[in-house]
Amino acid sequence: MNNRLRFVLAILLAIPCFFVNGEDPYLFHEWKVTYGTLSPLGVPQKVILINDQFPGPRINGTSNNNIVVNVFNQLDEPLLFTWNGVQHRKNSWQDGTPGTMCPIMPGQNFTYRFQVKDQIGSYYYFPTTALHRAAGGYGALNVHSRALIPVPFDNPADEYNVFVGDWYNKGHKTLKKILDGGRTIGRPDGIIINGKSAKVGEAKEPLFTMEAGKTYRYRFCNLGMRSSVNIRFQGHPMKLVELEGSHTVQNIYDSLDLHVGQCFSVLVTADQEPKDYYLVVSSRFLKQALSSVAIIRYANGKGPASPELPTPPPENTEGIAWSMNQFRSFRWNLTASAARPNPQGSYHYGQINITRTIKIFNSKSQVDGKLRYGLNGISHTDGETPLKLVEYFGATDKAFKYDLMADEAPADATKLTITANVKNATYRNFVEIIFENHEKTIRTYHLDGYSFFAVAVEPGRWSPEKRKNYNLVDGLSRNNIQVYPNSWAAIMLTFDNAGMWNLRSEMWEKTYLGEQLYFSVLSPSRSLRDEYNIPDNHPLCGIVKGMPMPAPYKA
Structure with a gap:
């Protein structure tokens, strides 16, 4: 066998x-x-x-x-x-x-x-x-979607996955050594599209081929290390149809910003002269702009792509305002079904009472002469034993303390303490999380285990009266949110998924150096209705290796 x-x-x-x-x-x-x-x-x-x-x-x-x-x-x-x-x-x-x-x-x-x-x-x-x-x-x-669940657009002729993002010529071990030595990895060296880069005029094989008259779904994700990008097709507008698991109001865009860790789907119709066209991906908010192109070819087309590329959006303060306004244009399609037959809009998140507000402030500092990043004064570090295992085996007193990070930023959040950052979250509570970014560079944050409602992104500082500006009707349900320089963002969610869940910066340099935390969401019933037992094949390591197995959850 x-x-x-x-x-x-x-x-x-x-x-x-x-x-x-x-x-x-x-x-x-x-x-x-x-x-x-x-x-x-x-x-x-x-x-x-x-x-x-x-x-x-x-x-x-x-x-x-x-x-x-x-x-x-x-x-x-x-x-x-x-x-x-x-x-x-x-x-x-x-x-x-x-x-x-x-x-x-x-x-x-x-x-x-x-x-x-x-x-x-x-x-x-x-x-x-x-x-x-x-x-x-x-x-x-x-x-x-399952076959019986209606999708709010016709089946495309084909689907194409496109991974974009910045790239470093230094190998990952060299980059890690730089960070371990207390320094930043600096600016990236270029932009890649599905693992490759190209310049205008270079002879390259096409990334994808389209047939005239047909419509195609492009699923874009930004897997870079730190750079937001802008995406645009030469001569072809994009219809946004899905973003991180939500069907969107189907607006038309000439270009779209995609921040680190984020994904969306667009429909592109091959309705132009049959020849080659460029897909253009360029960096956003970097002092030194980076870009790359890829060829989209019409089947049986004749002629190279034009060297005249579509104009990028503005940069600096004007560019941030442009990008922020684009974020506000992303709306939940309230009448469309998603994974279930009931419309997305049947869940009225704006009518649920908030039980807790967590305000998160990101910062960087030097600790013992080395660069670190943190949230509310705590710079997370991983121990020898995964937090979930420590908690499951009842050994938290040997590994970490809960709630060292407060729900509000300390008076001086630039002073960082390096330790495991684990916050308790009450099972099934509806919470509001505010991200406030006082720095000059953009942030993006992802939460494992959940989708949340992105209800606001605005310049300045957050205060309770800012809630009047929240989108409480058709904000997107998603898993990643950007926070622009000197701005804030607000999300809402119900902690209804028991487990240990990572909230992290998607800029991996910052994640690696501490800009992350874990939410511990425990069901008081310890029931299989709420959480699965540890799998039989799950490896054990660190302090729990050799410990007797805890009593399993029961139905």
């Missing part, structure tokens, strides 16, 4: 242990994670490949599918993958962050098992260990 057959049989035997909805289909993937030499910006360097691909293999599923991914780590360092945007209902065991899982050691494998329960949308996976994200190892995770 070969290894692949053994793997499939083992998974099939284990299925009843992990999922209640046995009738939902399963998707099986086997990944070999290795290094390979590629030249994203023309300079040969080590890149993380999955099954010899960068970007990695696409996971293409449907709402409620059960996804099984057997990861073989053939790198020389520990490895974890997170499934960005997947909520993992009741199952933070599979979230793939250093606070929830022991890493996959070199030469070992681990099988992730999770369900995309009641979700649709454009998501992705990436490595959360060290600075691996700077070396690739990411790919698409698309979740389609």
